[in-house]
Amino acid sequence: MISFINDYSEVAHPKVLENLALLSNEKNPGYSNDKHSKIATNLIKSKIDDNNAYVQILVIGTQTNLIAAAAFLRPHEALITVETGHVHDHEVGSIESTGHKCITVKGESGKITIDDLKRVCSDKYWGNAGILNIKPKMVYISQTTEVGTFYTKEELTQIRKFCDDYGLYLYCDGARLASALDCSDVTLKDLAKLCDAFYIGGTKNGALMGEAMVIINDKLKEDFFYIAKQRGGILSKGFLLGIQFETLMSNNLYEKIGEHQNKMANLLREGLKKLNIEIINESKTNQIFAIISNNILDKLRNKFAWETINTSDDSTEIRLVTSWSTKKEEVNSFINSISEYLENEVC
Amino acid sequence: MISFINDYSEVAHPKVLENLALLSNEKNPGYSNDKHSKIATNLIKSKIDDNNAYVQILVIGTQTNLIAAAAFLRPHEALITVETGHVHDHEVGSIESTGHKCITVKGESGKITIDDLKRVCSDKYWGNAGILNIKPKMVYISQTTEVGTFYTKEELTQIRKFCDDYGLYLYCDGARLASALDCSDVTLKDLAKLCDAFYIGGTKNGALMGEAMVIINDKLKEDFFYIAKQRGGILSKGFLLGIQFETLMSNNLYEKIGEHQNKMANLLREGLKKLNIEIINESKTNQIFAIISNNILDKLRNKFAWETINTSDDSTEIRLVTSWSTKKEEVNSFINSISEYLENEVC
Amino acid sequence: MISFINDYSEVAHPKVLENLALLSNEKNPGYSNDKHSKIATNLIKSKIDDNNAYVQILVIGTQTNLIAAAAFLRPHEALITVETGHVHDHEVGSIESTGHKCITVKGESGKITIDDLKRVCSDKYWGNAGILNIKPKMVYISQTTEVGTFYTKEELTQIRKFCDDYGLYLYCDGARLASALDCSDVTLKDLAKLCDAFYIGGTKNGALMGEAMVIINDKLKEDFFYIAKQRGGILSKGFLLGIQFETLMSNNLYEKIGEHQNKMANLLREGLKKLNIEIINESKTNQIFAIISNNILDKLRNKFAWETINTSDDSTEIRLVTSWSTKKEEVNSFINSISEYLENEVC
Amino acid sequence: MISFINDYSEVAHPKVLENLALLSNEKNPGYSNDKHSKIATNLIKSKIDDNNAYVQILVIGTQTNLIAAAAFLRPHEALITVETGHVHDHEVGSIESTGHKCITVKGESGKITIDDLKRVCSDKYWGNAGILNIKPKMVYISQTTEVGTFYTKEELTQIRKFCDDYGLYLYCDGARLASALDCSDVTLKDLAKLCDAFYIGGTKNGALMGEAMVIINDKLKEDFFYIAKQRGGILSKGFLLGIQFETLMSNNLYEKIGEHQNKMANLLREGLKKLNIEIINESKTNQIFAIISNNILDKLRNKFAWETINTSDDSTEIRLVTSWSTKKEEVNSFINSISEYLENEVC
The missing domain is CATH 3.40.640.10 (Type I PLP-dependent aspartate aminotransferase-like (Major domain))
Incomplete structure (x- = not known):
């Protein structure tokens, strides 16, 4: 997880x-x-x-x-x-x-x-x-x-x-x-x-x-x-x-931890944006609020964890937070998983 | 006063x-x-x-x-x-x-x-x-x-x-x-x-x-x-x-006091309404919130007292409260004074 | 009372x-x-x-x-x-x-x-x-x-x-x-x-x-x-x-009220002392703490009221307070009543 | 120390x-x-x-x-x-x-x-x-x-x-x-x-x-x-x-830690008692309150640390506490140091 x-x-x-x-x-x-x-x-x-x-x-x-x-x-x-x-x-x-x-x-x-x-x-x-x-x-x-x-x-x-x-x-x-x-x-x-x-x-x-x-x-x-x-x-x-x-x-x-948190968050944020996922209150900090379709979230659930902010019939606002321990591979894995599901959905 | x-x-x-x-x-x-x-x-x-x-x-x-x-x-x-x-x-x-x-x-x-x-x-x-x-x-x-x-x-x-x-x-x-x-x-x-x-x-x-x-x-x-x-x-x-x-x-x-308060308030309220004065949150209780032009209020000020809620360049929202001691003559005096000023204004 | x-x-x-x-x-x-x-x-x-x-x-x-x-x-x-x-x-x-x-x-x-x-x-x-x-x-x-x-x-x-x-x-x-x-x-x-x-x-x-x-x-x-x-x-x-x-x-x-309270208290205090009743923390103020035998208190109870502080088998510490309304006659009546009971007790 | x-x-x-x-x-x-x-x-x-x-x-x-x-x-x-x-x-x-x-x-x-x-x-x-x-x-x-x-x-x-x-x-x-x-x-x-x-x-x-x-x-x-x-x-x-x-x-x-604390405390307590040092509120727990002469304490001060409770011209009540980390050697060192000073004093 x-x-x-x-x-x-x-x-x-x-x-x-x-x-x-x-x-x-x-x-x-x-x-x-x-x-x-x-x-x-x-x-x-x-x-x-x-x-x-x-x-x-x-x-x-x-x-x-x-x-x-x-x-x-x-x-x-x-x-x-x-x-x-x-x-x-x-x-x-x-x-x-x-x-x-x-x-x-x-x-x-x-x-x-x-x-x-x-x-x-x-x-x-x-x-x-x-x-x-x-x-x-x-x-x-x-x-x-x-x-x-x-x-x-x-x-x-x-x-x-x-x-x-x-x-x-x-x-x-x-x-x-x-x-x-x-x-x-x-x-x-x-x-x-x-x-x-x-x-x-x-x-x-x-x-x-x-x-x-x-x-x-x-x-x-x-x-x-x-x-x-x-x-x-x-x-x-x-x-x-x-x-x-x-x-x-x-x-x-302390400064290095901040830098790492933000670097990982930016990687995540840019990856989501490339997939046309809506970001709320976009910023450069280590918290990302994104709106993702429920279909996709259902598929991510067994591999990834996040906090749910608000949910509707179609989509959900989730919060993603990066920390000193977040790894590049973890971020990439999340982005890639969404990317895959989106491609499959299109087909 | x-x-x-x-x-x-x-x-x-x-x-x-x-x-x-x-x-x-x-x-x-x-x-x-x-x-x-x-x-x-x-x-x-x-x-x-x-x-x-x-x-x-x-x-x-x-x-x-x-x-x-x-x-x-x-x-x-x-x-x-x-x-x-x-x-x-x-x-x-x-x-x-x-x-x-x-x-x-x-x-x-x-x-x-x-x-x-x-x-x-x-x-x-x-x-x-x-x-x-x-x-x-x-x-x-x-x-x-x-x-x-x-x-x-x-x-x-x-x-x-x-x-x-x-x-x-x-x-x-x-x-x-x-x-x-x-x-x-x-x-x-x-x-x-x-x-x-x-x-x-x-x-x-x-x-x-x-x-x-x-x-x-x-x-x-x-x-x-x-x-x-x-x-x-x-x-x-x-x-x-x-x-x-x-x-x-x-x-x-207690009941008689409530009745008297409201009776005086109704007299006041109906009097104001007849003079086309706007009443806010109109009700039947002993508090009346009315919007009166500043010109008129300036003229009433030396004879009557009220509480000011909000004021703008032209008019003011005031609060009028009646009590067990309010007299019919006091209410009538207030209404009549406004009425006079309004008539004078028109001329 | x-x-x-x-x-x-x-x-x-x-x-x-x-x-x-x-x-x-x-x-x-x-x-x-x-x-x-x-x-x-x-x-x-x-x-x-x-x-x-x-x-x-x-x-x-x-x-x-x-x-x-x-x-x-x-x-x-x-x-x-x-x-x-x-x-x-x-x-x-x-x-x-x-x-x-x-x-x-x-x-x-x-x-x-x-x-x-x-x-x-x-x-x-x-x-x-x-x-x-x-x-x-x-x-x-x-x-x-x-x-x-x-x-x-x-x-x-x-x-x-x-x-x-x-x-x-x-x-x-x-x-x-x-x-x-x-x-x-x-x-x-x-x-x-x-x-x-x-x-x-x-x-x-x-x-x-x-x-x-x-x-x-x-x-x-x-x-x-x-x-x-x-x-x-x-x-x-x-x-x-x-x-x-x-x-x-x-x-x-205010000063007159204080004076009256104390005057009445002093009358009471001196009266009690003459009857050899013990006063606790004796002072000149309008509160008197006295130790009176329970026999006497039982007899006073239907005519006078006081506050009980502490009670033992024989006697009780009571508090007596005088106020702006205390009358000389009330004090005298209390003292005289005790005096009578004490005389009777002796006989 | x-x-x-x-x-x-x-x-x-x-x-x-x-x-x-x-x-x-x-x-x-x-x-x-x-x-x-x-x-x-x-x-x-x-x-x-x-x-x-x-x-x-x-x-x-x-x-x-x-x-x-x-x-x-x-x-x-x-x-x-x-x-x-x-x-x-x-x-x-x-x-x-x-x-x-x-x-x-x-x-x-x-x-x-x-x-x-x-x-x-x-x-x-x-x-x-x-x-x-x-x-x-x-x-x-x-x-x-x-x-x-x-x-x-x-x-x-x-x-x-x-x-x-x-x-x-x-x-x-x-x-x-x-x-x-x-x-x-x-x-x-x-x-x-x-x-x-x-x-x-x-x-x-x-x-x-x-x-x-x-x-x-x-x-x-x-x-x-x-x-x-x-x-x-x-x-x-x-x-x-x-x-x-x-x-x-x-x-x-948890039980072992309690046992060790007390064992060390007992060693300390018994050692002090053998040296005729007065123990206050003697008990079997890991806190010892002892009265030690100021002369001795002055000599112990550069090697040992304790808490002072009360001090007089001659002696001082100190608190000694043992913990999971207290070592037998540390206790013995303390007792032995006092013992030495006491022997010297006698001479």
Whole structure:
């Protein structure tokens, strides 16, 4: 079975496992006070060229996002997200469980727009009662988005400007940041300049697990560790996360993983397009949303795996994801199989 | 200044104040253990013909709604409301402050539709991740709605059926229930048959303050008092609320207040319509949403007060609300003033 | 039945009811934007001689305390209280419902001591894990305390000093502040100088209900109204609270109520002491805790009411509370009844 | 440096790392829907001889405990713990962050007693206001305790009986369960019979991380997964936890780890006792609390590591913990070093 279901289907990148095994006789202090966490932190600070940044590696994406809401927002402050945002429809109300509202906006191709923000930050739209309304405070974006698109530097710069004008924080969920860093014009340094906080995703980019929260805005740094610990986000064995990010941040491994994911995705995308298969929200990232006829999918099913998004009588929107482990041969096998079925169909 | 701004602009209905004054030498036990609270409770049970109902008078609407969410829902369960629902845009995120998500739907004329409910209760719409999604559990409606409409018995019956099919609770915010009881075909007994819980609003219907929560579904009754107390919803002087609801529920005072509100609103509505003024979401309740030219409003401003909903260069949508204290002469004065200005304008 | 059960057993002080009745034809804007709330606010600012204070009248004590916790503390910050503190054992976990821990200390005669504070603010006591522990942040006291004692100016000054040294807030629950202002050397101005925030209790001092939160520390003022509204603490008919505090704060009514409460309590206390009845935590406030033999109590029961604190085979600790409405004759009647029974017993 | 600081200082037991490496080419479905999680679940069910148990492997102890509070308790229900309980003083208020109070009791040698429970479950102790008080609902214990002791089967049986009588849940934190299973007379099957829920700790017993929540009481099972996901407790790569618990639960690895920890601890304990060093709360588990003179500790410091609990001018209470990796030679080296210093001191 060749799987394009997800980028979190395998244990970890071999280099990560190798380093964990190498260090298995080492004894480390707990709660991120170890040297590997410090090295990882310094590597990240150096990559973003900001020595004042606060870095804390947490475990899981949902947890990272809810800790951001708990730590950054006061009780009456809300987060703004597109409807397809992970915090809105894939986290069972994690943000609300910390007491904060998610204000949802439509967005375009999975991305929040300035018009979206204007609408919810004007009193007129968000009710007419002024002080009786929720206070929008933090813009949540993800890079790449849930629908496989990414923000350009120009788009992020405009959102940043809006946030400055309206006193909002900008927070970026980087669960799939490796892919975005490879195909967008937004670098890690740009993210650090444009966001108040963001996280560098490990789980979907070769780590066993781990998401490195990077806080730029001084106001948001104070006592972050306490709140992360309170919500169960701090591993006693924090050095495990330190070792992994030390590995990912060294020798450009993170960047190489992003590059490989996208290369495999492009191969897949171009192959599908040549076969006249419709791509939704086409982009250069490692997620492909394609509409394929049910006849073909029925024939692929015993050899390949994917995620179904939407299905109709004739065709189905599926999601294909590539990862650090995706092989060229696997992609070719998928394309060739469809090609064969299409030829047979024609006959 | 003649005010149509709201139905909570005055101290209280004279009968309420009279009874409070009459009983001012009485000493009563605290925390709703007094005879007036018991009498009020029994009057309500008798009106809804349900001796097993649990009744607890709370203080304020926002508080009542948030206590309902806290007491009725488990952490992963969400409330469904139309976008104009009070819990969504007039309570600064009160529901979320208890940890629960508000799922919003478009609605029609301020009312939730079966199509709305189908959409958010199907896995397909609300993300495609099954167990990763929020669990819709309680339908929030208000009678009357925030835009001045009301549900018919047929509409409520269909919503009830949907709730039964999908395992949802139906909860009704009755902040302006007196008006609805007068003009809709839904009686208090119907509400008690169709809802799992609802509240009978006092604040906007002649009381100083007070909202009587009525719980029908046995599952939702247990320890409600504890949770209400925890959230600051239980007055030590609970007898004050008891005396007021004893008053409102006696001699059909509540019903008479609803009737008067609607009578004055109808007078106002028909007067406006005769002057060809556009009414939005026309209904028979005590809230009127009308579009009036800015020229006219400028001239009315020094004599009358209203709430502005939306304004454009030419005209403005305003809200006019009648209350137990609104006088026929006040309504006529408003209509006549507009009429005069319109005649002058023509010349 | 003559009742010493509580100071919240009656509707309200006649002057409060009179003013509400007088203003019953007035229409007022909602949500504390009315002139009475402004006048009340200014009267309070003037009494505390601090024109920068932020004043917001809320409804109930439990609610006021939980809003203080929600608004003043970040998620990992805890409140410190004596074990007998209202927030710890009379509010069903209201503080915890906002996500904050109550750290409890023993105290002395219901009052927190510097030794208590030192113990919980040193790493050694509160676990030895530093960053893994809760962060003590707000000292909660009440004036008068739950056991009828009060803090002196010297005691409050020392607590303030400790708070300054350790970066803590000092918050005072003034549910029974009128009594304390009369018998302690702590004035309203002192409270405003020594506390970061405190509330002036209305409910137990002649109002129908209402507690005036006074915030002195600028850091704690921002957006307080939002959070109070979110938790259901803001009355749409806020002018009702404004009218009542305008009344209480005028013509020294609040001070007179405190004086009367204490005068009646002293009469009662001295009477009991003359009869050799043991007083617990003796003080000058309007709460008396006395140990009376069960034989006597059995005889008093059909004519007088009190609250039972603790009971043994022989005797019972009871609480007697005086209020604005307590009459000299009622006190004398109680003392005389005991005196008679005691004389008969001897024979 | 030989470390007795903790049992979570190393990457993982070699067998765990070996199995992760072996399976590194396998693709698994996400969110615990993989075969390894199923096998691990079945192994646990089989060990506790309860096929109806619900098992879900979570990531970290603090998280596991807070999810238990969130999922098992209604808002007004509190958890009871000894003062030294992990949830009380090592989790930054994690339980309170879910809205629930921790009622603390003194305990004896780190264990909750029936007298403790009686005190807080009687109205008289926990305030005298009945319905105004918190509702004690879940007894939290840990096996082994934070001070290195363990409950006997007789003690647990009595606590269970109390819980049955008072309608309480019994929940056991098994962070160090391997050690307890080896030295106490309480088996996994006993735990499953006596508790409503408990967790089998992985992090401190050879896993990278992972805690297997086992729910016995049917009432507590419903929708547990949702709430665990909402709080960030569900790994997308859940199979990582499945593989680890499959490993620990196979071939008695978990039992062997507990046996080894205790054997090393006993060696250490007996060695210290022979040198007349005082042991606090002596037990048979893998934590030793000993009082050693500061002179000796100063000499040990450059070769050995431990945790300091309390220190005075002369001596210090230290904690020594053994783990799956502790070697006999390391223990002997520690004992011998002390022995040498003691001999020198004498001279």
